């Protein structure tokens with residue numbers, strides 16, 4: 001079964017919408033298998049966003065993600081990587097449809113509330129970056145027999 005890395009960014013934590021965001025993925029049927037409130041170090045931020053190192057907004061991006069606590073999560077479920085990205089909406093909240101997380105809660109691209117892995121490769125990389133093996137819990141939910 002597929003896993004993805006999702007992270008409520010510092011703006012989402014400050015605005016007290018962590019619970020609301022968790023709730024959306026829970027209601028969809030995805031299963032939370034790892035979670036923690038944490039500060040992202042400079043090092044972790046630069047590694048995590050390594051693909052954007054050459055972009056003009058890189059410093060801004062790293063400054064923002066290290067500016068306050070984030071809520072880091074691992075979620076599990078059928079096609080969760082692509083599905084979570086759909087639920088998040090477009091990167092720029094101005095283009096994200098209402099009903100998506102960024103469409104409902106975001107206004108500008110620099111502060112777009114949530115991060116989600118964009119491929120199986122980044123999911124694997126990002127989960128390993130943020131979580132130790134013992135912090136990701138495998139368990140069976142009764143609900144699964146109704147979902148699958």
Ligand code: GTP
Pocket residue numbers: 052057060061090091109110111112114115116117118
């Ligand atoms: P993530 O899930 O956060 O990785 O977003 P994404 O995959 O939808 O977008 P992408 O990986 O292309 O960009 C990473 C992050 O950089 C975005 O989520 C934005 O927060 C930020 N970003 C993208 N474009 C800009 C920009 O023009 N200015 C600033 N300040 N940030 C940007």
Ligand code: MG
Pocket residue numbers: 116118
């Ligand atoms: Mg990305």
